[in-house]
Amino acid sequence: MSSIVPEITRKSITELIKKGERADGRAQYDYRDISLEVGVIEKAEGSARVKIGNTQIVIGIKPQIGEPFSDTYNLGVLMTNSELLPMASPTFEPGPPDERSVEMARVVDRCLREGKVLDLEKLCILEGEKVWMIFLDIHVLDHDGNLIDAAVLGSVAALMNTKIPAVSVEDCKVIVDEENKIPLHINEKPLMCTFAKIDDDLIIDPSLEEENIMGARISVAMREDGSLCAVQKGGEDPLTREEVIKVIKSIYEKTKELREYLP
Amino acid sequence: MIFVEDKDLVIPGDVLADEEYHTGRGTFREGKNIHSSLVGLVAVRDKRINVIPLQSKYIPKRGDVVIGEVTDIRFSMWNLDINSPYSGFLSASDVFGKEKRDLNKAFDVGDVLFLRVVDVDEVKKVKLGLKGRGLGKFKDGILIYITPTKVPRLIGKKGSMINMIKDETHCDIIVGQNGVVWVKGNPLMERVAEKVINMIEKQAHTSGLTDRVRNMLYKILGKEIDEEEVERIPEVDED
Amino acid sequence: MKTDREVIIIILNNNNNLRADGRDFNELRPLKIEAGILEKADGSAYLEIGGNKILAAVYGPRELHVRRIMRPDMAVIRCRYNMAPFSVGERKRPGPDRRSVEISKITADALRPAIFLEKFPRSTIDVFIEVLEAEGGTRCAGITAASVALADAGIPMKDLIASCAAGKAEGNVILDLSEEEDKEGEADLPVAIMPRSGNITLLQMDGHMTPEEFENALDLAIEGCQKISAVQKEAIKNRYGEENE
Numbered sequence: 001m002s003s004i005v006p007e008i009t010r011k012s013i014t015e016l017i018k019k020g021e022r023a024d025g026r027a028q029y030d031y032r033d034i035s036l037e038v039g040v041i042e043k044a045e046g047s048a049r050v051k052i053g054n055t056q057i058v059i060g061i062k063p064q065i066g067e068p069f070s071d072t073y074n075l076g077v078l079m080t081n082s083e084l085l086p087m088a089s090p091t092f093e094p095g096p097p098d099e100r101s102v103e104m105a106r107v108v109d110r111c112l113r114e115g116k117v118l119d120l121e122k123l124c125i126l127e128g129e130k131v132w133m134i135f136l137d138i139h140v141l142d143h144d145g146n147l148i149d150a151a152v153l154g155s156v157a158a159l160m161n162t163k164i165p166a167v168s169v170e171d172c173k174v175i176v177d178e179e180n181k182i183p184l185h186i187n188e189k190p191l192m193c194t195f196a197k198i199d200d201d202l203i204i205d206p207s208l209e210e211e212n213i214m215g216a217r218i219s220v221a222m223r224e225d226g227s228l229c230a231v232q233k234g235g236e237d238p239l240t241r242e243e244v245i246k247v248i249k250s251i252y253e254k255t256k257e258l259r260e261y262l263p
Numbered sequence: 264m265i266f267v268e269d270k271d272l273v274i275p276g277d278v279l280a281d282e283e284y285h286t287g288r289g290t291f292r293e294g295k296n297i298h299s300s301l302v303g304l305v306a307v308r309d310k311r312i313n314v315i316p317l318q319s320k321y322i323p324k325r326g327d328v329v330i331g332e333v334t335d336i337r338f339s340m341w342n343l344d345i346n347s348p349y350s351g352f353l354s355a356s357d358v359f360g361k362e363k364r365d366l367n368k369a370f371d372v373g374d375v376l377f378l379r380v381v382d383v384d385e386v387k388k389v390k391l392g393l394k395g396r397g398l399g400k401f402k403d404g405i406l407i408y409i410t411p412t413k414v415p416r417l418i419g420k421k422g423s424m425i426n427m428i429k430d431e432t433h434c435d436i437i438v439g440q441n442g443v444v445w446v447k448g449n450p451l452m453e454r455v456a457e458k459v460i461n462m463i464e465k466q467a468h469t470s471g472l473t474d475r476v477r478n479m480l481y482k483i484l485g486k487e488i489d490e491e492e493v494e495r496i497p498e499v500d501e502d
Numbered sequence: 503m504k505t506d507r508e509v510i511i512i513i514l515n516n517n518n519n520l521r522a523d524g525r526d527f528n529e530l531r532p533l534k535i536e537a538g539i540l541e542k543a544d545g546s547a548y549l550e551i552g553g554n555k556i557l558a559a560v561y562g563p564r565e566l567h568v569r570r571i572m573r574p575d576m577a578v579i580r581c582r583y584n585m586a587p588f589s590v591g592e593r594k595r596p597g598p599d600r601r602s603v604e605i606s607k608i609t610a611d612a613l614r615p616a617i618f619l620e621k622f623p624r625s626t627i628d629v630f631i632e633v634l635e636a637e638g639g640t641r642c643a644g645i646t647a648a649s650v651a652l653a654d655a656g657i658p659m660k661d662l663i664a665s666c667a668a669g670k671a672e673g674n675v676i677l678d679l680s681e682e683e684d685k686e687g688e689a690d691l692p693v694a695i696m697p698r699s700g701n702i703t704l705l706q707m708d709g710h711m712t713p714e715e716f717e718n719a720l721d722l723a724i725e726g727c728q729k730i731s732a733v734q735k736e737a738i739k740n741r742y743g744e745e746n747e
Binding site: 064088137 | 540541542543546553555557559561564582584586587588589590591592593596597628630632634635636637
């Protein structure tokens with residue numbers, strides 16, 4: 001019905017969660033069914049289609065050769081962009097990215113950047129002049145909650161799937177060999193897990209219904225080596241210190257589970 | 264002459280019959296012939312052809328009973344979402360009579376009510392009312408949403424399908440004609456009812472549904488299928 | 503007495519003058535359509551033709567909040583055609599460009615005649631077309647997919663709308679131009695029809711053609727649309743196929 005959650009629905013979901021159950025039969029710390037396919041868009045140099053429950057996102061990677069930023073003249077560039085397509089939800093409007101879309105793109109970007117998925121030095125072609133710019137576009141097709149975890153999982157998979165043309169430099173001119181494609185060098189595989197707080201309980205991978213009544217959420221990214229690289233708290237309500245630590249303690253196991261889905 | 268059979272799956276534009284027949288729901292006449300305007304199943308009643316859509320929005324009709332959610336409170340009325348492209352309004356005088364009261368003390372945003380559609384005008388403005396037996400505000404329970412055209416299937420002939428679900432799950436169940444269903448009982452039973460109702464929604468257009476629903480209920484509830492009991496459940500007309 | 507069309511067919515076949523991808527002049531690229539693939543949208547369809555991958559979704563009829571365009575006597579139809587940044591060779595900047603705006607408008611115009619809009623006053627039917635991968639002829643593919651999505655959403659219509667393009671490449675009038683043929687060719691003619699009547703709801707031409715070539719191309723496109731219409735019907739019936747014994 002409307003985007004205002006009916007009071008009785010809020011009550012029934014909250015009471016179930018208090019008993020350690022969820023409306024769709026999952027346990028507190030269970031993810032919904034996950035599927036991950038790579039190489040789904042041939043025109044993109046790398047791509048992935050990820051589904052968590054009914055949430056569905058397509059990620060496409062398009063590398064371009066361009067100028068580096070002045071303060072990082074010898075590093076390639078990763079640009080993350082996301083679109084919450086109006087087809088994905090009755091509440092999404094067409095138009096320039098709204099704050100939800102921008103937050104998601106920036107959180108995913110932070111996770112990949114601080115997680116050092118790519119070795120940006122390896123993407124430098126000609127110092128100060130030409131570098132690889134990796135454009136990562138997140139296209140949300142169907143929104144049933146927890147876009148962030150799906151976006152990160154799909155983005156890492158899409159980067160793993162990416163092949164860029166070999167380049168050589170001759171007389172300060174860049175020669176691109178389209179016939180010779182080499183996989184992007186993947187350094188690390190950081191993944192993100194999102195928890196939602198409903199009343200005083202924490203659950204993982206909130207469905208849209210659960211997101212609509214949650215008081216707060218916290219997304220944490222962890223690399224394969226067990227180090228944390230990004231955290232984002234959202235929602236109107238505060239979190240206690242104990243709740244945050246509880247989440248951090250369960251991230252290792254959960255990201256390990258998610259990592260199984262990567263190609 | 265009719266070119267299709269009862270229960271055939273048709274799509275927009277398909278020709279159904281010629282001038283011997285009358286147009287019913289989901290059909291239109293073009294020249295001599297009757298065509299389907301929807302994706303749905305043919306339902307022939309005497310000389311009238313209907314197409315029951317497999318997917319549709321609820322369009323409010325006077326006299327319908329619906330389940331709605333309060334989304335806004337104005338000076339002298341509540342606005343409700345009734346699972347339709349058209350929202351409905353309930354006027355304060357309907358509830359309070361002539362007295363002036365604070366509206367949100369009676370119903371607040373997020374409350375779910377069982378109402379009657381009192382009137383629908385030409386531009387589909389919907390007036391709702393609470394006068395009638397059983398109408399009012401819901402307390403506790405869960406809501407399930409189904410395609411409005413499947414409501415008759417969920418209810419069953421003389422209520423047989425919905426009563427079977429109520430009896431087996433010991434839940435109170437109210438079905439709004441707008442496709443919103445309210446279920447209240449033991450939380451586990453509420454979820455069982457939800458499973459069954461969703462299954463009926465997906466398979467509303469198939470035959471043998473009553474048996475499958477009965478078996479599903481027995482399976483989930485761990486009951487043995489008692490031969491004698493099966494005899495006693497009245498046959499449901501599959502339509 | 504052989505018609506001009508029959509003569510052309512014979513000449514082409516005798517010279518084995520097939521196209522780069524092996525197709526005959528009147529052959530469509532491989533086409534696949536699937537209905538009802540999204541959860542949240544009221545209706546949806548996924549379509550592949552050649553290298554095109556198109557997703558169409560419909561919400562509606564639903565409440566219209568923009569009073570300015572609301573009509574008291576019927577629903578309005580709004581369409582948004584968009585290409586994903588990764589759908590083309592050179593990344594496309596996100597957001598509508600003038601081409602997308604035009605295609606959005608002509609798509610709405612192509613679909614509108616088939617819909618019983620008067621049934622839903624003061625409401626909107628929103629159509630979203632997303633090109634996930636492009637390979638020539640995306641506007642036609644979008645209209646074809648959108649029509650299936652509308653049917654899937656339960657929107658009452660007089661007929662489906664099928665769309666494809668014919669054109670001219672290397673002097674030959676051909677059906678369903680690939681990206682290559684479109685780029686190198688002399689003319690492009692997108693068409694959309696209501697298959698039962700053959701009435702045309704979209705017609706554009708871009709390039710250089712004689713009136714005879716135009717007529718040939720138009721007929722070719724209409725034939726192509728009829729073939730596409732059969733695939734649309736299949737897709738809709740398959741959606742309910744397994745559940746309907």
